[in-house]
Amino acid sequence: MLIWFLPVFLVLLMIGLPVFFGLLAAPGFLLWLNGQERDITLLYRNLYNGMDSFPLMAIPFFMLAGELMNRGGITLRLVEFAQALMGHLRGGLAHVNVLSSMLFAGLSGSAVADTSALGSMLIPAMEKQGYSRKFAAAITAASSVIGPIIPPSGIMIIYAYVMGESVAALFLAGIVPGVMVGLGLMFMVKVMADRYDFPVASRRYTWGERGQASLKAFFPLMTPVIILGGILAGIFTPTEAAAIAVAYALVIGLFVLKTLRVSELPDVLARAGLTSAVVLLLVGAAMSFKTVVSLSHAPEHLAEFILTLTENPLLLLFLINLLLFVVGMFLDAGPAIIILGPILGPVFTSLGVDSVHFAIIMCVNLTVGLATPPMGLVLFVASAVSGERVTTIARAILPFLAVEIIVIFLITFIPAISMTIPRITGFVN
Amino acid sequence: MKALMAVVTLLYWVNGTLLRIGRWIGVVAVAAMVVAILVQVFFRYVLNNALPWPDEAARFCMLWMTGLMAPTAFRQGGFAAIDTVTAALPKRAFSVLMLFLLAVSLTVLTVGVQIGYKEVTGIGGRFATASLYVPTSFGFDDWYRVPRSWMMWSLLVGIALLILVNIELILHRIVSLLGGDDALPSLDAAEVGGAE
Amino acid sequence: ADYKIRATANSNENDEDYDGLVVFKNYVEAASNGAIEVELFIGTQLCSNGAECLQGVADGSIDVFVSTSSGAAGLFPYVQVMDLPYLMSDDRIAESVLSGEFTRTMRDMALEDSGDTIRLMTIGNTGGWRNFANTKRRIAEPSDMEGLKIRTVVADLPQELVKALGASPTPIPWPELFTSFQTGVVEGSKNGITDIMGMKFPDAGLKYVTLDGHAYMGAMWWMSNQNFMAMPEDMRRVVVDGFYALQQATFASPKRKSIAAYEEFVAGGGDLYVPTPAQKAAFKEAATPVYDWFKSNVSRGDEIFTALTEAVAEAEAEIGADLAKDLN
């Protein structure tokens, strides 16, 4: 009986109720129908306690660090560095766009931040060189999904917390898949560049010039080294690493590069606070939802049902890819992970899929969904930044999406891609 | 309609003021979180002397940040929702559906505020925090152990503010249904993203 | 089933708490002839710490919950009497004390302080005894503790104890303890052997364990008083007997589980030291300031301290008399 909260939840969601309220309303309504009023209190309590968590604090911190880096003109130095390396290739700025996203991903955990920061800089530059606006916007949106795959990553922090995984393990597992998405996109850029005769951005830089560009980008490029190095060496928890990233961004923005002013800080703090407040409420509501998921024994029922379809784990994973892809078309990655993690995670780990591997499948699959129509968050941001219509960008992005779907399949069916680094470093046994 | 607009204007002012205060406290809270964790790292790794309070103090700030800032996001339409399916509805039907959804969220919040009050004043609120004290004398020689309820108030206050915002949104919909769109003050949209 | 008991433990299925719950479930369901059904929630599905879970017990949304003393100390500070060092000398004394009036005294105090909502059903064990363990040197005398950085939970009493012995208390969250040993942020801890081996602390450099047995790791089993009292007396009898069976199971389980842990520790090159009676007396002497601290700083501390020491004296007398008969 209680299990009916799932369809009720889906209906409420489809007619547009904000996810936060849906996560509470549907289980609450069914508990009430069932005469389990006292358990509605459990919903409230888990909402509160779900937010009262030290690991979750990494979310506001990484958001803050990303904002500070961006205001501090650090993005610009990353782009110049990427240009020095790849600008001379055919389709140079398109390559620079992808490489910048990979570098930016090491500082920021958000695809939206990537699109708005890099897009506002690179889309006009690409247009000036003769790329069409829709192509520039499309490659910006497509490459921005690398942001939450290469660590740090907001959605991985959320997944790890809601599902009781290690943040560090997920971070490490995301490195290779993120790089693969980047290389895949570059490959597609090359194919298109040869075919459509894309412009070359600049002459080939000398190694001396490249050295200079890398010196200028040295401080921002050190951020992922500090974050990952600290976590890997077991010196910091991810939350502490995030706080250190904030301090690091402040110091280089205010004192080293002097591109940040103290008067900008309240605004930066407010933006990071507002965004993370929404995410934290959502995570809290997910913990309430999860309580009713366990009370209703939903994963057990679901596993039984799924096993009547097929017992082949590879086929099941394929079906999950499809499901996640469709969900990703309508829902942002964060809420989707919050809703589906507690339901699907236990099912697949009981089928023998490693929990970290499954986490990466979900994160990458849903992150790519950020760039798919009709509800692709980064498509909207790319549209806002470029002035191009969403539907136009959605069409131009298709070849890149195809690449990303191939990468998703590779990650899904070759566990070693994601699991090798966390295994070697001992974060997964 | 006139009376309705008077209420809308009043609520616009009340919410605007309360949320602005909330955002400023939130800004201070975010800064304090960063400082607390940096102090923790410094004492633990540099001075080799771990402190008991930064973890709990930072969580204290994070909870208040959430309670005080999330209502602003709600007011500006920053709560994630699927709006693609209903976007095709005719305007009037869409407005009616939105009113229904706002009624659902108001129900959730109203139940929440009642439970929340019982929680804060109940057994759970009487638990002592593990490491938070405030001085009760100017000489800093008397210290009071902070009860857990001081942290729990954050969500209750947050829900109360969300209710105020929810009522405001409902009134806006009603005015809009009655054709008074032009007279409505705009609930200025700021950029609020997700974790993505 | 006419009655549903929803029981939760924040640990996992390898824990003594789970062993106890399995025995409880089995006994209660069988003895009530199916009238009572026990549903187990192991982990943090329903609630994730003492404060939350006891809140659930108080309002009846959770029927049964097990906590350590630190889990309940935020609400009932006097339960920390269990953490006072060297009051009970061995398992036999502890088991006798916890099966008697002492537990009832604590139950009455908790019922009083919770407005008759939270009922202490029984006190069992979780993880055996606390011992001092460290990465630096063998601890035979209290003076060997001098200057060691010892990890404690964020609570006053364990910190006072560590200070009384001349070491410096360092609050570190449990999941971070392993790396803290590696990096030298802390040099020692006070834990049971199963936890030490379960967390692989020897791999992080933990080499010396002194079996001073300074505290019995009591597990307090709480139940919603209203839900308990709502049952008819014959069903309450079944529940109470179920908790007796549970208590016996948790008394026995750590003894069995620690054997392999000790063997593994020694096989890995660990140094296991059993202090002599004289050395143990010296430890107790060094720790006495903590008793006074407890009596004057913890609310109702004096009352519970008296209850415990009287119960211990009684148990010692009784067991002494029994031994006199058994030995000759």
Ligand code: NA
């Ligand atoms: Na990233």
Ligand code: NA
């Ligand atoms: Na890009």
